[in-house]
Amino acid sequence: MNTARWLLPLSISRLVSFQGRRWRLRGTMALVVSLVAIACSSPAQLPVASEEEAANGDRAANELTILWDKGYVLEEDEAIEKVVSDWEAKTGIEVTLSFYNSAEIAPKTLRSRQAGNPPDILLSVKSAYPISDWQGKLADVSAVILPMRDRYSKDALASAKMFGTTVPEGEYYGVPINQSSMHVHYWRDLLATAGYTAADIPTDWDGFWAFWQTVQSRLQATQNADIYGLGLPFSASAADTYQIFEQVLRAYNVRLLDEAGQLQVEDPTVRQGIVDSLNWYVQFYRQKSVPPQAVNWLDSDNNRAFLNREVVMTLNPTLSIPAAVRNDAETYFNQLGTIELPPKPDGTPLPHLVIVRKAIVFNDGPNQEAAKDFLAYLVQPEVLNTFLKSSYGRFSPPIDAIAQDPFWLNEQDPHVSTVNRTLVEGRVEVLENVRNPAYGVFLEENVWGEVLQRMAVENLSAEAGADIAIARLQAIFAEWQ
Template sequence: MNSQAASVSKFLRRKTSRRLRRFYQFTLIALVLSVIIAACTNSEPGAIVTDPPDHNAALTIWWDKGFNLEEDEAIQQVVNDWSKQHNAPVELSFYTADDLSQKAQRALQAGNPPDIMMSNSAGKALIPRLAWQGELADVSDVIEPVQQLYPASVLDSVALYNNTNQKRSYYTVPISQSNIYIFYWRDLIQQAGFQESDIPQDWDTFWAFWQQVQDNLQNQPNQTIHGLGFSYSVASGDTYSMFEHILEAHDVQLLTPNGDLLIENPQTRQGIIDSLRWYTQFYQQRYVPLGSEDWRNSDNNTNLLNRTVVMTPNASLSIPATVRQDTDTYQNKLGILEFPNKPSGQPMRYLDDIRQAIVFADSENQKAAKEFLSYLIQPEAIENYLKAAGGRNLPVMTSILENSFWTNPADPHLSTATKILLEKQSRPFYSIYHPAYSLVVQENVWGQAINRIVVDRVSPGQAADDAIQQIQQIFAQWQ
């Protein structure tokens, strides 16, 4: 080959090499961009997606986002284990309690619900209505193999009426339970000049005690702490949950177990007025922080943990779970109490708060959904999951609840919560008796009444009458 031909050949090889490099570079860039675009397209704010699947095959699960990371990690591990055992892809997404119910309703309207949804708030505000409307799959085949392990009260809470096929059946799977507890700072009541043994057990003196603690603390220099961490907002489920217990404490019965509304009874009306007056007096007397009329679900937790209130009721063990890693705070500084006796002197009756999972009737993977839930509620699996989740919620199976992990007095929070569940009287929330009451929960009718008294300064009588009328209108739509 002459020198000119050699030069041309060398030039062509260099040019070809440059083109190949450019081709590979452009191909790599295009591949990276396609992955980024796909990720942005398939995920939503607030969702955590694992193993992005083929949507035609994947089991889709929407789960209540935990208060702590370990809660999310615990269910993630269960999902991973099941997915590997069954060689089945799973898409697990977490959403806050405030978002999950609304997102589920939008998905149903669009005809694209997930296969499984687990939500604590939806258990009272949405699920009974979905069962009534025939939107849920019957999960009796999931529950019946382990039915003997559940107490009757739990089974009653998940047996809902389907108006489409005119029968009551199991339409939800009980996952865990909690109750309403009272948390407080031991060192703050000592700073106010009291000991734990000074806390009364009868109704009026119990609540007056926390008022006196505030008075004593605020008489000290640079103290603005409040005695009570009650919520008065429409946005907070704690307002509803606490006030339902106040109605129970005052022996106000709104519905019969058959779903008959008793709210027109003059005695019931007066009980509602008295309960509203009792609850709102603490705001009016400034024994709760200003701003509690605007609290959201986590704000009572935050105010206690920030030590701006001495005590707060809360409907789970999320507060001690937050400080579990701080042994001194968990064991010694943070206290937990049962509710005092009712004004009548009778022991308090608690409202069962069952966390439930549902399978939608339009689920594309109903068989896989039921297989996953059957796997999750096996005694060993469900106990391991609840332990790994940090103990914010407790087992629903009595045999598990009696295990030493939950009853050990060395853990003051778990053992007290377990004692309440095992020994105290309870009943379901009213939405179990009639699905119309789930709209009362969703609209937070009691939160509206309470908020109007403290913000708009209407009388308890007027707020009660407006609430009664609103509830009657809701129930009239279900006749």
């Protein structure tokens, strides 16, 4: 198995021009990867636009420019390249498709807009765009969504509003391309080494988490002193940190927003729920059940630690881990396991958080109609289904009819079928940013990651951490009134 390709840092952008089914490399550009939080940055705080970005403002009016997140596996890039190639052959419109990793793509977009050269389409796998930068700058894409309205899942439609529950009926500012939910990956063979099978994994909340600590103890005693039971992130640099912690908040019935998207943090029971959730999460770091490096992890590092067998289990919001080993049949089918999260501590079912990723069109882009036409082509069920399957099913379809394709529910694929069964059966909930974009700003700042990192490194108390988070929430929401 060769996972080196997937594990290498992604710091090169590929600018590809398609002519029918042929493509040629137009150029490559090495970029300095910024790993700082960019959610609350304004364009004035970013580096000035490069000469290339400014010069690109003279592109032809019929040349579509697309910025797309770099895939974790090569097949993801090849899948969207094929869609672009087919659409270009169909329309005769030239496309420049650029790939950037998740740390680069938002700063690149803001610099391009600053230079008067906005992309026509942007797709990023981040759960929430830096929405404060996009407010008032996105084109209404209802022409794409409305013909698909009865086909999209309810969560995808709600997410397509982009700006929360206050967006008027019939207006949409994002085009759902895929969705994913939080699941657990673990090593079956490491369980066997510890004397267990998958059937031994407890189905109650406390027993489930204690089990992995027991597996760690057995493996450390007999095999490897450097292995850890849990691959939980504790850094302010990883979006996985806030995504996983949001799942923990659901487990403890903590609802920070009501159905109308209004803050509930002045309720003392909500604050106590945050405190309890923080204490629960940080215990694993303090008990040395998590690698000490977890306080510095980036988004790919829990994957890296897992694939390098430094941890027995990890949570992930996509199927990037199975996708990374898809071409190694022994690992994919026999050694790697994927399961749902256990019920809540109170024994009731725990909804899995679902993240819907959208493509957006800028309202000052020179080719808005062509951009909408491309997206309308991409979300045709047969096109989108082929596209998502070609990228190894890392992301799931947001269209109900596609989800019934046997590929997504085939029990012979233990990973894709597990995740999509959760989605098809509706045992999911969307992140709170769908109700109010102000919460998306809070998520992008990764306040949960900052608090958990300080609790792990500085021994910050859960009470102090909860107050930091609540104060930041109140400040952000006040700015958005």
